Amino acid sequence: xxxxxxxxxxxxxxxxxxxxxxxxxxxxxxxxxxxxxxxxxxxxxxxxxxxxxxxxxxxxxxxxxxxxxxxxxxxxxxxxxxxxxxxxxxxxxxxxxxxxxxxxxxxxxxxxxxxxxxxxxxxxxxxxxxxxxxxxxxxxxxxxxxxxxxxxxxxxxxxxxxxxxxxxxxxxxxxxxxxxxxxxxxxxxxxxxxxxxxxxxxxxxxxxxxxxxxxxxxxxxxxxxxxxxxxxxxxxxxxxxxxxxxxxxxxxxxxxxxxxxxxxxxxxxxxxxxxxxxxxxxxxxxxxxxxxxxxxxxxxxxxxxxxxxxxxxxxxxxxxxxxxxxxxxxxxxxxxxxxxxxxxxxxxxxxxxxxxxxxxxxxxxxxxxxxxxxxxxxxxxxxxxxxxxxxxxxxxxxxxxxxxxxxxxxxxxxxxxxxxxxxxxx
Numbered sequence: 001x002x003x004x005x006x007x008x009x010x011x012x013x014x015x016x017x018x019x020x021x022x023x024x025x026x027x028x029x030x031x032x033x034x035x036x037x038x039x040x041x042x043x044x045x046x047x048x049x050x051x052x053x054x055x056x057x058x059x060x061x062x063x064x065x066x067x068x069x070x071x072x073x074x075x076x077x078x079x080x081x082x083x084x085x086x087x088x089x090x091x092x093x094x095x096x097x098x099x100x101x102x103x104x105x106x107x108x109x110x111x112x113x114x115x116x117x118x119x120x121x122x123x124x125x126x127x128x129x130x131x132x133x134x135x136x137x138x139x140x141x142x143x144x145x146x147x148x149x150x151x152x153x154x155x156x157x158x159x160x161x162x163x164x165x166x167x168x169x170x171x172x173x174x175x176x177x178x179x180x181x182x183x184x185x186x187x188x189x190x191x192x193x194x195x196x197x198x199x200x201x202x203x204x205x206x207x208x209x210x211x212x213x214x215x216x217x218x219x220x221x222x223x224x225x226x227x228x229x230x231x232x233x234x235x236x237x238x239x240x241x242x243x244x245x246x247x248x249x250x251x252x253x254x255x256x257x258x259x260x261x262x263x264x265x266x267x268x269x270x271x272x273x274x275x276x277x278x279x280x281x282x283x284x285x286x287x288x289x290x291x292x293x294x295x296x297x298x299x300x301x302x303x304x305x306x307x308x309x310x311x312x313x314x315x316x317x318x319x320x321x322x323x324x325x326x327x328x329x330x331x332x333x334x335x336x337x338x339x340x341x342x343x344x345x346x347x348x349x350x351x352x353x354x355x356x357x358x359x360x361x362x363x364x365x366x367x368x369x370x371x372x373x374x375x376x377x378x379x380x381x382x383x384x385x386x387x388x389x390x391x392x393x394x395x396x397x398x399x400x401x402x403x404x405x406x407x408x409x410x411x412x413x414x415x416x417x418x419x420x421x422x423x424x425x426x
Contacts (some may be wrong), residue, residue, distance in 0.1 A: 012130040015188050016139070018181060019123045020267060022086050025178030027150030028059055028147055028157070029093035032174055033109065034245055035158035036265035038168040038252065048249075048380050052373035054109050055245050061113025063365035069118025072360030073125060074351060079188055082122045086182030089115025093175035097168040106109045120361055121354035128345045128353055134285065135219070136345060141281020141338030148179055150335060151244050159248070159263030218414030219349060220359060222400045224409040229296065229343045230363040232402030236303060237311075237368035239395040243333065244270055245373040247326075252383050254318065265323060272330030276302075279331070281338030292414070295339040295346070296407035302335030303400035307393040314389045336399065343406070349411040 033040075037051045073081045099105040123143065130137035131139045154174065161170040164231035220226060247266035252259050280302065287294035309335050341357065348356040379388035 011189070013368070015130060016127065016143065016242060018188065018374055019082075019126065020143055021181045022119065022178065022185065023123060023143060023146040024150035024153070025175075025181060026086075026089065026119060027147050027420065028174050029089060029112055029178060030116065030154065031055070031151045031172055031244055032093075032154040032158035033096075034266075035155045035248055035259065036162050036167040037249060038259050039162050040105070043167075046102060048377040049374055050102060052245060052377035055241070055373040056370045057110045058093050058113035058116065059241075059365040059369035061110050062117045063362045063370065065114060065117035066121065066358040066361045066365075067355070070354040071120035073118050073122040073354040078122050078354075079185065081118055082126075083182060083186040084115065085115050085119050085122075087115075087179065089113075089119075090175050090179035091115075093178070094172050097170075097172035100423070104352040117125035118354070118358065121357040124341060124345065124357045129170070129350075133346070134289075137281040137284045137288065137338040137342040138278070139281070140341045141278040141284075144281075144334065144337045144341065145274045145277040146271045146278065148330070149201060149339075152267035152271035152274075154267075155248060155263050157242070159260045162257075163260050166201070175396070176362045216355075219352065220356070223347060223413050225296075225343065225347050225413040226408050228358065228402050228406035228409070229340055232303075232368070232399045232406060233336070233340050233360055233394045234364040235399035235402065236299070236333075236340070237364040238335055238372045239306070239392055239399070240270075241369045241374045242372040242392055242395075246376050246380070246385065246389065249380075250363055250389055252258035253385050269323075269326045269330045272327050273334040276331040276334045276402040277337055280335035281342075284339035293410050295343050295405040296410055298339050298402050299336030300400040300403035300407070302332050303396040305401065306332040307396040308337075310393040310396070312374055312384075312394065333396075336403070340403070343410070347410070347417050349417065368376075399410060 033054045035109050040046065040054075041048075069081065069085070089112050092108055092115055095107040095111065096105060115248070124140065127139050127143055128136060136410040148182055157166075157174055158170045161173055188234075244266075248259065248262045249268055250262075251265045252262035255262070257265075278376055280298065284295050284298045288299060306329055309325055309332060313329065317325060318376060341360075344356045344360050376391075378389045379391060
């Protein structure tokens, strides 16, 4: 009996909807702490660098556990892995409300990262399987729009709740809806685990062989596209994490506005990225039809453009004009995501898609997410928040350069992988 294409399509979008909501709650739980910095800092007498550690520790957990979690996703079950991880991070987020000192909150925030470790690899692999390659960047762009949406909601709602009910309530209230969505995910259908085999082109036959650990390691270590794409991604994420972490504090101190208003303004800048992610995916896919390297050229262009906007905003302007420029830049700063994530899926064996994204996650968190809050926090402690933010344009310039380098190897790596896995289509 044949499957109804329309029913299959509707079900794919249903699963996509659950994945979108989970990613949104992931970032709400991850970044609500940002708007709570002034309250926690006052209660416990912390420095900016210590506050930054509440964000960084989430990424440290993710980078340590992402690879083993992604292996579970690829080789065991997408449904069970994602469901269990979502429940874990939601419970950990609630526990933050019951902490009484820096150490306890640091541990609770670390536990959030433990739960979130394999979610991005698992979700990416699932979406890459549910939807055709030609729409890959577009669907990943739509999915990644949940990041700025969740970030903005976390920052804005955190400040709103903290001002009225106290900062502890902010942690508890925002975590519960995500737990409900996590439970729903246990009831979706999974796709069949893909065998790790390749065509034995190295011995001149059509025979297929099972991939062993050296084969898998070689698959990634010789892939120059992935190497440069992942390094570029890390530089891009350094910028987005720094912006999400420190923009509210910047507006609070420089514009002398209440933290609630500063949180809303910071959230608004990141919320505009909800346009940039799906738009970036759509434009990259449209260009990909005519130029196969578009998924790397496009993020290079958005990165260079973002650097110009940031330099102008933080160097020459203050107040409403600066805010307007930053709002417009909010569209650009995540333009890299859908195309660059699609690249991590394009040039690897389909049975290693979650692992490929996890390697990207590890690199981006080591060099980007985990370092940005502390680096900018330390610069703020030493020179002030205004000076610290002037350093931000350096990151997208580095990213754009690395995306361009990666584009030089994309076609060769794509063809090599397609040769290795051609038997899977038979």
